[in-house]
Amino acid sequence: MEHVDLDTVNKVKPKMPDTTLLYELSDFFKLMGDSTRIQLLWALEENEMCVGELALLLNMTKSAVSHQLKALRSAKLVKAQKRGKNVFYALSDHHVRTVLEMALEHVAE
């Protein structure tokens, strides 16, 4: 006795994303799934800023901000540029704005 429709399962199976794509996707969303990192991206969409400014804006320690910026940097979402004693961060990809707007549309319903 079998209650599972094997045809459906076998029809859908080949349409599933391969492992690599799957993990790239979930890693991307994982990165966006933290309020601190969203705030950093949101802020950098307005203006490039240095670590101290971002820390002041978010009312956090420079260390905490730096750790999160590192995560965003290794995902190539932001880029860093050293000028004098400061390190200025900027969005490296305006794709981020689109994704944020898409999510906003979903959340604001």
Added chain:
Amino acid sequence: MEHVDLDTVNKVKPKMPDTTLLYELSDFFKLMGDSTRIQLLWALEENEMCVGELALLLNMTKSAVSHQLKALRSAKLVKAQKRGKNVFYALSDHHVRTVLEMALEHVAE
């Protein structure tokens, strides 16, 4: 001696999202940031399916699948319908497809 541009910070501050929106956004991304849940959404985009079919498709226990479906259900991303002994799940919102496609575009570069 001050190396932080207060004007920049004060200019950006009012543009930041309020706390509620911020957490709604990060909660949404958190939900998408798991490969199991992405697979479930991806699969349900092709066909509504019951828990057993989804478990077979993803090669997971029904319990694990059920737990994740519950998370997706409380976020209103999927809806459940009981028919006989089975519970069939379907996407409740085709907005999800758009967000996934947006993220795909970002990842595939």
Added chain:
DNA sequence: TTGACAGTTGAACAGTTGTTCAACTATAAT
């Protein structure tokens, strides 16, 4: 009613994550 199957639930466990802290490097000013 009894048995079998579909699905749900909560506790427990291991693995992961974000912030803090202290130590560190690097740049600039005196």
Added chain:
DNA sequence: ATTATAGTTGAACAACTGTTCAACTGTCAA
């Protein structure tokens, strides 16, 4: 050279997350 500031780093800690397991509910068939 010395001092102060900007930022980075790694270890440690607590909080959170996803899967497993076992016990449970509900539905159908005999």
